[in-house]
Amino acid sequence: MTVMAERAASPLAPSAPATSTEVFETRESAVRSYCRAFPTLLASAHGTTLVAEDGTEYVDFFSGAGALNYGHNHDHIKRQVLAYLQGDGLLHALDFHTAAKREFLERFGREILEPRGLHHRVQFCGSTGTDAVEAALKLARKHTGRSQVIAFSGAYHGVSRGSLAATADNSLRKVAGTALGEVTHLPFPVGPRGHFPTLDLLEQFLSDDLSGVDVPAAVILEVVQMEGGVYRIPDEDLRRLRELCDRYGIVLIADEIQAGCGRTGGFFSFEQAGVVPDLITVSKSIGGLGLPMSILLIREGLDSWKAGDHPGTFRGNQLAFVAACAALDLWKDDAFLDQARNGAELLRDFWESHPLPGVEVRSEGHAIGIDLTHAGGRRAADEVVAWCFERGLIVESTGRDKAVLKLLPALTMELDVLRYGCELIHEGLRTALSH
Numbered sequence: 386m387t388v389m390a391e392r393a394a395s396p397l398a399p400s401a402p403a404t405s406t407e408v409f410e411t412r413e414s415a416v417r418s419y420c421r422a423f424p425t426l427l428a429s430a431h432g433t434t435l436v437a438e439d440g441t442e443y444v445d446f447f448s449g450a451g452a453l454n455y456g457h458n459h460d461h462i463k464r465q466v467l468a469y470l471q472g473d474g475l476l477h478a479l480d481f482h483t484a485a486k487r488e489f490l491e492r493f494g495r496e497i498l499e500p501r502g503l504h505h506r507v508q509f510c511g512s513t514g515t516d517a518v519e520a521a522l523k524l525a526r527k528h529t530g531r532s533q534v535i536a537f538s539g540a541y542h543g544v545s546r547g548s549l550a551a552t553a554d555n556s557l558r559k560v561a562g563t564a565l566g567e568v569t570h571l572p573f574p575v576g577p578r579g580h581f582p583t584l585d586l587l588e589q590f591l592s593d594d595l596s597g598v599d600v601p602a603a604v605i606l607e608v609v610q611m612e613g614g615v616y617r618i619p620d621e622d623l624r625r626l627r628e629l630c631d632r633y634g635i636v637l638i639a640d641e642i643q644a645g646c647g648r649t650g651g652f653f654s655f656e657q658a659g660v661v662p663d664l665i666t667v668s669k670s671i672g673g674l675g676l677p678m679s680i681l682l683i684r685e686g687l688d689s690w691k692a693g694d695h696p697g698t699f700r701g702n703q704l705a706f707v708a709a710c711a712a713l714d715l716w717k718d719d720a721f722l723d724q725a726r727n728g729a730e731l732l733r734d735f736w737e738s739h740p741l742p743g744v745e746v747r748s749e750g751h752a753i754g755i756d757l758t759h760a761g762g763r764r765a766a767d768e769v770v771a772w773c774f775e776r777g778l779i780v781e782s783t784g785r786d787k788a789v790l791k792l793l794p795a796l797t798m799e800l801d802v803l804r805y806g807c808e809l810i811h812e813g814l815r816t817a818l819s820h
């Protein structure tokens with residue numbers, strides 16, 4: 386076969402020379418972002434390795450911003466998805482009852498929710514995380530008849546209008562081009578300046594009828610702020626927040642979109658505090674292979690929707706339900722659980738035993754925040770990201786002034802690859818901090 390004939394026969398027949406990225410410059414919107422920090426053209430991926438079109442391999446310490454907790458194309462999950470496709474399983478079904486959705490609901494309830502004492506209903510939302518946040522805020526307001534919401538500095542909840550109002554990033558908020566009202570941000574109890582007595586402040590506001598602050602419909606938080614730089618609210622503060630919400634009839638919303646699905650230890654990040662949120666948003670890794678899926682978990686008695694109150698065309702990604710069920714299999718697999726536990730331990734031990742002057746490290750399972758605020762700041766963080774990328778490892782920076790390196794390796798990453806990645810990042814840090 387001639388080269389041209391071979392190309393024509395390929396379903397991925399390239400019309401431009403391999404490695405060309407010209408069309409992205411000329412055709413794709415200026416809004417694109419990650420591809421600017423990581424200028425490569427990716428072609429395939431398996432496990433924790435990404436492969437570029439020119440054959441370059443990258444170790445993935447980013448995992449699709451937390452959408453790939455089980456790695457890329459996990460063999461078991463992929464097999465289930467392929468079998469479903471082969472059997473002409475339904476792909477799109479609005480919110481019809483389907484066999485795939487039934488299996489997900491039954492198993493998610495039985496295997497994840499009930500053992501954790503979570504008697505929540507499941508609302509299927511539009512396919513991205515932000516829609517689950519929209520639904521949560523809307524439901525809390527509908528349920529309480531109040532409009533104000535309290536969120537926290539450092540939080541990220543999405544960029545559609547309702548969720549953006551709760552997102553704290555001022556540069557993203559500016560892009561809205563309109564007022565983002567009805568959300569008050571309080572300092573998160575932990576942040577760059579240490580502990581803040583937020584719960585005292587909140588209690589003071591709520592208990593003082595001349596406080597000037599309306600009792601809110603909801604408090605929304607990431608128990609572990611991820612885009613904010615990997616900060617976990619102390620368990621005691623979370624318990625106090627739960628108690629205040631109970632006392633004043635406020636809906637407590639936990640946004641588990643990035644910190645959930647095992648990323649920060651436990652299936653949900655709030656488990657260790659023994660607290661049950663009223664509404665829980667889950668997305669990203671719930672879809673197993675990175676397939677779009679977004680759900681809202683609603684505590685009993687709070688499901689005050691009427692039929693059709695929050696519609697959406699893509700609330701029924703059947704392939705994601707199949708992948709999500711296959712991923713649930715892993716939570717019963719000792720080999721997976723051991724690997725995840727050992728991986729988290731390795732990460733914590735590595736960074737505890739390799740301190741660097743001025744660098745603060747926050748470890749939450751498979752989420753590590755390496756804070757360079759007092760050691761080179763954004764300049765150093767940018768350098769480490771670029772240095773690692775040149776050597777075949779993808780890791781991103783986040784937080785205030787993008788001065789925190791956020792390590793998000795898959796829970797399935799082999800221990801020797803984890804160690805290798807940490808050593809490389811550590812070398813990058815030493816290099817960046819040496820000048």
Ligand code: PMP
Binds near residue numbers: 450542544641643668
């Ligand atoms: N909440 C949190 C905690 C997130 O990390 C994100 C995404 N980074 C979102 C909400 C929004 O999700 P999506 O980008 O899928 O809309």
